[in-house]
Amino acid sequence: METRKLIPVLLLFFVTAINAQTLMVGPQVGFSKSSDADKASIMPAVAARLSFLNLEAELSIGYKSEEFGDGIVKTKSYPILFTGMFKIFPVFRAEAGIGWYNTKIEYTLHDETNQKIGYHVGAGAEIPLGNVVLTGDIRYVFLDVALNNDLKSDYYTMNVGLLFKL
Numbered sequence: 001m002e003t004r005k006l007i008p009v010l011l012l013f014f015v016t017a018i019n020a021q022t023l024m025v026g027p028q029v030g031f032s033k034s035s036d037a038d039k040a041s042i043m044p045a046v047a048a049r050l051s052f053l054n055l056e057a058e059l060s061i062g063y064k065s066e067e068f069g070d071g072i073v074k075t076k077s078y079p080i081l082f083t084g085m086f087k088i089f090p091v092f093r094a095e096a097g098i099g100w101y102n103t104k105i106e107y108t109l110h111d112e113t114n115q116k117i118g119y120h121v122g123a124g125a126e127i128p129l130g131n132v133v134l135t136g137d138i139r140y141v142f143l144d145v146a147l148n149n150d151l152k153s154d155y156y157t158m159n160v161g162l163l164f165k166l
Contacts, residue, residue, distance in 0.1 A: 021050065021051065021052050022050070022051040022165055023048070023049070023050055023051075023165070023166045024048070024049045024050075024051070024133060024163035024164060024165050024166065025046070025047065025048045025049075025163065025164060025166065026046070026047060026161055026162045026163040026164050027044070027045070027046055027047075027161060027162060028044070028045040028046065028047050028060065028062070028135070028159050028160065028161030029042065029043070029044055029045070029159065029160060029161070030042070030043035030044075030045060030062065030157040030158060030159040030160075031043070031157065031158045031159075032064055032066075032155055032156070032157040032158075033155055033156060033157075034066055034068075034152070034153050034154065034155035035152035035153070035154050035155065036068055036152045036153075037066040037067065037068055037155070038066070038067045038068060038069075038070060038071065039067070041064060041065055041066050043062050043063065043064045043157060043159075044062060044063055045060050045061060045062030045063070045159070045161075046060065046061060046062075047059065047060035047161060047163065048060070049085075049163055054086060054087040055084070055085065055086060055087075056084075056085035056086075056087070056093070057082070057083070057084055057085070058081070058082070058083040058085065058097075059080075059081070059082055059083075060079075060080070060081045060083070061078065061079070061080050061081075062078070062079050062081075063076075063077070063078055064076070064077045064078075064079060065077075072107070072108055073105065073106070073107055074105075074106040075103055075104065075105050075106070075153075076103070076104045076106075077101050077102065077103040077104075078101075078102045078103075079099050079100070079101050079118075079141075080099060080100045080101075080102075081097055081098075081099040081120065082097050082098055082099070083095050083096070083097035083120070084096055084097055085124070091125050091126060091127065092123070092124070092125050093123065093124050093125070093126070093137075094122075094123055095120070095121065095122040095123060095124055095137060095139065096119075096120070096121045096122075097119070097120050098117060098118070098119055098120075099117070099118045099119070099120060099141065099143075100115065100116075100117060101115065101116045101117075101118055101143060102114075102115050103115075103116065116143060116144065118141050118142055118143035118144075119141070119142045120139045120140060120141040120142065121139065121140055122137050122138050122139030122140060123137060123138060124136055124137025124138070124159075125137070126163075131164065131165045132162055132163070132164055132165070133162070133163040133165070134160075134161075134162060135159075135160065135161045135162070135163055136158075136159065136160045136161075137158075137159050138156065138157070138158045138159075139156065139157050139159070140154070140155075140156045141154060141155050141156070141157065142154055143155065
């Protein structure tokens, strides 16, 4: 095919792709449990998601508080996550991403704060309801926060949320 004939086809593709973009924002709530935490915790968050054909990119910030070793060690974390999503079917998707975790660790005699990079993988689903999208996913987070040699900070989270199309 000649280049001149290919240009209108490419322009049509790009115009269609640009119009297929959707920006959504909204609240999320997660149920989270670190490997060695005393109990599960609720993790509120807010997210912004950009959809482009079968690909989506999400940026979210949340809050997570947990206790370890019968309350001897307490953590408060503000994870900022960037997640890439690939729609497998119209409703289901695979997810993977990276996060920055600002974590305050409270021990019995002292406190410390650290910043770590973590990674996550998961799967999710979404149900469009007009201008609102109901979302849900489960993710496993690989995070190496040095609580002490015996306690692990990797965790899983199950999230639900509402995203409003802008």
